[in-house]
Structure formats: C-alpha cells, structure tokens
C-alpha cells in the first residue's frame with residue numbers, strides 16, 4: 299500500500315462525490331488534506347468526518363471560477379500545512395443544453411469557466427508550492443466525455459473535459475523540469491450526486507455502452523488518484539487514466 303505521510307493535498311470539489319472520496323482515501327494514506335469547495339458547510343462536514351476517522355483535514359472556501367478566491371484558499375492551505383505537494387482538480391459542473399439550444403453567454407461560458415479554466419488556474423496558483431515540493435503532483439479529473447465526445451452530454455462539457463486532457467499533456471511537458479507530474483483520471487459515469495441531472499433512461503443507455511455492465515463507484519476513481527499521488531507513480535506523467543468499465547479503448 300502507498301504511503302503519503304508528510305504530504306499535503308489540496309482537493310477541489312471535495313465536499314462530495316469523487317473529490318470527497320479521493321480526499322478520504324488520500325487522508326487514509328497519511329496525507330493532510332484540504333477540502334476546497336464552493337459549498338463551505340458541506341466541505342466543513344467532510345473535513346470533520348475525516349478528522350473523526352483519524353485523518354488530518356481542513357475545509358477551505360474556494361470558487362474555482364474566481365482567481366481571487368483560488369489564490370486566497372491556496373495561501374490559507376499552504377500557511378496552515380506548510381506547503382502543498384498534491385493538487386486534485388475535481389470541482390466540476392455538467393451542462394444540459396443541446397447543440398441547438400446552447401447559449402454562448404450562458405451554459406457554454408459557465409461550464410468552460412468552471413471545468414476548464416478553473417482547473418488551469420488552480421494549477422497556476424498552486425504551482426509555486428509544487429515547485430518547492432520534492433514530489434509535486436497534479437491530478438485532473440477529466441471525463442470519458444473528453445475522450446469520446448460523450449454520449450448525450452452537453453458540448454460545453456465535452457469541450458471542457460477535452461480541454462482538460464490537452465492542458466494535462468501540455469503541463470506535463472512544461473513542468474517536467476521541476477519533477478512535477480501531471481496526469482488526468484477520466485471516469486466513465488460514476489455513482490455520485492452529479493447524476494441527479496440524468497434521467498433514468500439516460501443512465502440505462504450509458505450502462506448499455508459499458509462492457510462491465512454497471513456504473514463506476516467513487517472509490518474506483520479515488521484509487522487511481524491515490525496511485526498517481528504516490529511516490530510509486532514518480533515516472534508517470536501526461537497519462538490519461540481511463541476508468542470506465544470498458545466504455546472506451548483509447
């Protein structure tokens with residue numbers, strides 16, 4: 299089993315879902331974790347739960363759509379824990395519009411801003427701390443949609459998640475001289491609250507496209523996050539780790 303003792307991880311969107319489970323698993327491996335989320339109350343509850351289970355966690359308010367908010371939260375985490383070694387970008391939103399309905403100043407800009415620009419600017423603001431770490435790690439949560447164009451999803455989401463794939467590869471190249479690894483995990487449909495926006499028919503259709511015949515579980519994504527955060531993954535960078543039950547071969 300990997301050890302993350304002595305490491306600090308900042309996880310965005312960690313109040314619930316994949317971010318929360320990743321934070322819990324990183325804490326179980328010994329990392330001190332910062333639960334960064336727009337939903338401050340839920341983030342605090344997640345941090346308390348991790349502390350009750352013997353981990354070390356704090357909650358920080360962060361809106362990944364606002365650079366001042368990102369900067370303030372990153373500073374708070376670095377001051378509290380004495381640095382940042384690992385960043386996991388899990389904050390994200392879905393879109394619902396069809397190609398015909400898509401509004402530029404509505405869903406298009408909103409989803410791109412949170413899912414793509416949010417991921418990039420969190421990386422930018424954490425970078426000075428990662429450069430000081432002996433094993434800096436960036437782990438971006440992209441999506442199967444960013445790999446295969448999605449099944450029925452919004453093109454804003456597809457573009458944002460495809461963009462995350464591209465910036466993950468680009469940053470892997472640029473940050474390699476600092477020994478910072480940059481990877482993405484690309485989940486297929488995974489059982490979290492984000493699926494509240496899906497109709498039962500849409501979920502049924504997606505399961506039909508999954509070789510293993512079921513949805514993913516947040517623990518199955520968090521396991522990949524833990525591996526990529528570990529010292530054992532020091533030689534892995536620019537990787538898109540597809541975890542989707544055989545929904546796509548790339």
Ligand SMILES: NC(=O)c1ccc[n+]([C@@H]2O[C@H](COP(=O)([O-])OP(=O)(O)OC[C@H]3O[C@@H](n4cnc5c(N)ncnc54)[C@H](O)[C@@H]3O)[C@@H](O)[C@H]2O)c1
Pocket residue numbers: 310311312313314315316317334335336337360361362363387388389390391412439440441442484485486487488489490491492493
């Ligand atoms: N669940 C899936 O099927 C699935 C599949 C592929 C990829 N993903 C990706 O995984 C990531 C996590 O998804 P999830 O299923 O856990 O979703 P979720 O809705 O359960 O959790 C998302 C979290 O992000 C937070 N958030 C939203 N906007 C934010 C903002 N502006 N600033 C800070 N925090 C914000 C929310 O408050 C929430 O806590 C997302 O990037 C999503 O696109 C999910």
